[in-house]
Amino acid sequence: MFTFQISKMFQGYSTSFPHGAPQLQVLTISDVSRLTIPFGGDTPALRTLKLSYCPVPWCLFKLSSLTTLILECVPVQSQQSTEEFLAMLSRLQNLKHLDRG
Known part of the structure; x- marks a missing residue:
């Protein structure tokens, strides 16, 4: 299993991974206070995404393969309306686990 973690300490390095x-x-x-999507958002095998204490630029992720989505303490300015959140969830056809803290 291939995993990758970006935290505040390594925030500047996320742009060093522009390719899929x-x-x-x-x-x-x-x-992280400003999220730059690593790997150009091209992560076709991504099954688990955990976002903690960071903004969520939903449109930049290709999330169709996700089975687990964990959202912890998403800043208010990044939170979606109920309608937007449900629309995003409807595109996650493989999602089996959702944890929204």
Whole structure:
């Protein structure tokens, strides 16, 4: 299983990974104030995405393969309306687990 974690300490390095990560299965992003999508958002094997204490730029992720989505303490400015959140969930056809803290 290929995993990758971006935290506040490594925030600046996320732009160093502009190309796709076709085998990445687990991505954890935590405690970053401005999120730059690593791997150009091209993560076709991504199964688990955990976002903690960071903004969520939904439109930049290709999330169709997700089975687990964990959202912890998403900043208010990144929270979606109920309608937008449900529309996003409807595109996650493989999602089996959702944890929204």
